[in-house]
Amino acid sequence: MENEQILLNSVQMARFVAHGSLRLDAVVPDELNAEALTFLAPGVADIPYGTPLSDAYAPDSFAARLLEVPQVAGALRSLVGPEPLVDHHAVHVLGPHGGRAQELHADAIIDVRPDAFDVQLMYYPQAVTLDMGGTLSVPGSHLRRINESDTGRYQNLRGQTRLVCPAGTVVIVHHGIWHGARRNDSDITRYMFKIRFNPTVRQRLLWDTSDLDDPQVVRELDTMFPWYEQATGRLERYNRALLWRALTGDAEFDLDYWVTRVSNRPQEVAA
């Protein structure tokens, strides 16, 4: 169906806020995946930074059709809203038995916007096996204030994700997520097409909010990850509560009273 968008629901958005990523397995049709390898192999011409999405790709181009996949279109609409800007795009190619693992990093430079975020779409046209060097990412790392590859010293963290996925999988990540291409130890060249999007509207309640009061929303937001330090893990949830406030406009939202408790500064004079 043309131009259909399958929006995220509140539980999925909460999961994105906690994990810093959204995974859409095998959502891209086989015929598009087959075409992708031809399209991606020679590389994709650069476009100017900040090109409006509607100007970035010709309507019948491969990239335009990829972004029209209903789950992809709906996820982007839910996360960054209509008509985002294409920050940049790139084809990542990992040759067989070649190269080395990338250091763990966040893209661009340190980016601490409390009420806005970019997303990066990562599209995998082939099935990715463990030895093909699928992207390493660290769930729940996106709110950490670090600058690019300063995290390169960290080789492995408990609960890290080493992407293994079926063909046609799209992963959308928050701009701050720690990630890196792993070493390709297979006989197969691995391709990934990445597009970074900048929002042009306030990122508030852009998704299907009909389940906003579902208790699973809070459970998703409250997720702890195995690599979190005991004390800092509490601060992670504090910061997530603030991000959820920004995304929903609910200035009272909290997780386990973390924000409310330390914001309590009564000014009333005792009678």
Place this chain on the structure above:
Amino acid sequence: MTTEVSTSVLRQQVLVLYLLNSALDSYVVGWSQYDGTGRTSPTTGDSTEPPYDTGLDALKDGWRLIQASQLIPPYPGHEYDVSFLKHEFFFERIVQL
């Protein structure tokens, strides 16, 4: 009298453990390794389980602690920021080639 000259060559192996809190016997949440012998080449994302459960377990296996991260108070105004892993411990082991 003869003098015995050692022909052995020594190299350093480094293990970095990131722990759950500032106690050396707390749980490992992250790990990195560097091998000065060149016999192995540990790298990013190469394993899912740490070599030891705690920092103390590394000591028990012969690793020598050479550096522990300091406890630094948060910068004023940034008490709720999250950033690098705080509890970083460097170990070494000297091995003969």
